[in-house]
Amino acid sequence: MAIERDLTRALGPERVLHTRDALLAWECDGFTVLKSRPRAVVLPESTTEVQAVLRLLHAAAVPFVPRGAGTCLSGGPTAGADAVVVDCSRMRRVLHVSTVDRIATVQPGVVNLDLTAAVSDHDLHYAPDPSSQSVCTIGGNLAENSGGPHCFKYGMTTDHVLAATVVCPDGSLAHLGDPAGPRSPHGLDVLGVFCGSEGTFGIATEITVRLCRNPPEVRTLLASFASMSSACRAVGDIVAAGLVPAALEILDQATIRAVEASVYRAGYPENAAAVLLVELDGPHEVVGEEAAEITAFFRKNGALQSEEATTPDERKRLWKGRKGAFGAMGRIDTDLYVLDGVVPRTRLEEALTKITEIGRRHGVTLSNVFHAGDGNLHPNISFDGRDPDATARTIAAGHEILQLCVELGGSITGEHGVGGEKLDHVPLMFDDDDLEVMARVRRAFDPDGRCNPGKVLPQRHACAEVAKWPQMTAEVLGEGAAEGGQ
């Protein structure tokens, strides 16, 4: 308990938790299949305190896991029993806003949507908008390189992060990037590789992000289709025409029905095989022309019906179903496995057809809600986690779906990260040499391997609790199931 005593001395007893009951809330993130109670949780409130904590952990050779709001969907911030969670959720101050330069510097615990609220009076907003944006934090977004519906037009987190103060695993500081541009003029884009490193390189304690001007006009359109193929073809036409809507989202029938039966009811037509949600923003004259073109693509692809939100309330209603889709899945079964594969946009239709076949073959309940504009699929498997057979079929179907994404030229994850969940899927994309190069980069940041160990890169000796999910997948898939490169 020596480290707990030292941490308590540094932060005070209220901000160091180490009793069994107190740690319950930190035993998992949004990927609830992977559970492990950490050794302790610390709640620093400043860069100086994070430095103090990491220096103590460094001296005691104790592993640690950075954490934001815990909304990650891949088990990234789930810690082993020997690790201390450094919870940054109390670091929630907006430190600086420059409306002229359109940048803001925030602590990592600032909630994504709170940042937009803080700058909305200046007609600005923070563009990356994960579905969890009302809860998730900017620090977590940076660690995961989070996306969201509007990243089709505005880009992922990496496109909006300009600079960061980082506390390295040994407690030393590094100032990465530059508030004026995404890469310091002195050389390497160190911040570029830090972004999306899933908390394995250090802890960003002050983050400078780019803000976007609010568009003068926003239009939200919804079309329903008799088949998923028609909806995918409409997306293909929109992208091929050079149109760049702010968002292009598809929900399939299973999702529509779950949403319509839930508190997220949005008035989607339940007889449709798919609905396509399109949001346009920009100057009035531009948005008007684009809306007309997109409506024509709806018609060309046999839309059953289409509607346009004409008031902010209607717009909120149309988005309510999309934003609440994952929550609505709770009606289908006790557990939900959210997949996050990516395919080239030209292969969406083929991918969806094959995913349906995979689901049927494994006898799992599949639903799809996805960022069609980016080819980022979220096949969701609803299952009863208490049933070992259902769990095994879920794992097998999930693996096959991600294998399909890679075979089609895509990726095993578009925005949720590898975390502890996809360790067995990583070799579908990367061979041993690829992974060794990544390991070298990781060691440059964390030579001792104490910063969120056992995540992102597959390794044989992950700690027992965190390795539970990989062990489960290995048992289902068999050793060496995931082989070969992209």
Added chain:
Amino acid sequence: MNATEAIRERLCAATGPVRIVGSGSRARHLPARADATALDLSDLREIVRLDHGDQTCTVECGVPLATLDAALREHDLELPCLGGGTAEGTVGGLFACDPFGPGNEGGQSPRSLLLGLDAVLADGTVFKAGARVVKSVAGFDVHKLFVGSQGRLFVAARLHLRLKPRPRAEQWFTNDDLDEAAAFRLLHALRQEPLPLPVLQLRRDSDGSHAVMGRAAGRAGYVTGVVQRHGLHSVSAPTSFHLDPPPRGELLTGLAVPSALPELLRAVPAAATFTWLGGGRFQVALPDPGASDRLLAALPNVPASGVLAVATGERHGRGTPIDPGQARLADALKIALDPDGTLV
């Protein structure tokens, strides 16, 4: 033999330090070390894959930018960090020597457009990073380290790039002979446009005159509206965005936020030519090393950062102080990926 095998073979055949050469444009401002073997990759010029529907492509590192631009034009696509103009050099060179930033505020930087790559370490290890699709967070983004690395970490053989639709209409413009106040008014008015201009540049010449230049792009009606609203003077597309230093002069490149511009302009010697791009990047063509040193000393107080991008001998790369933590991590990454210091 594919590009990675070709590079691997050439690396293994080389002895001592190796310097990567694309079109050779870097040699104009940074001569190679005398003991370095030149690894010429300009023959690796195949556009391996162009998926116009997905708006992505895979190209070998030696593909000339003009060749890529021509191929993309056939599908109404573009690589946005070219700014819509025709740049010289190769694709590999563009990303390796990235002038650290987009040409406009909120625009696409090379970091955003490089989706992944196939590459070779100096020891001959072939590896890949990133993906071919527009969105992937699998593994670490090692490919991002290629941007601005000057080819000193590893050699990129093939690059997977994100493309964008070419705007349906565009108009380049230059409003010159402005005084400083008028130039700032126009610059700030253009920054208020709801669609960011893909290129927006402020220039001050050594005669004290100012100009605002750029590219309005989008739908025809919108572009016409921008030109009319701001009284912009139409010109043809420029061939280069880069300044050249005068004889015996030097070129400094740096970063400054818009609010620092007035102070930055006061720090820049009157005899220098200055340009600032909306993405934060600026360039100063300085008449002599003394002027460069005075400006470098003044920049931290602006605040701005900068380095000498064109200078002779050891002066090349001299700059404002770098954060020691960032420098330590950059050194650690170099040691991790090229422990023998082969790539120079």
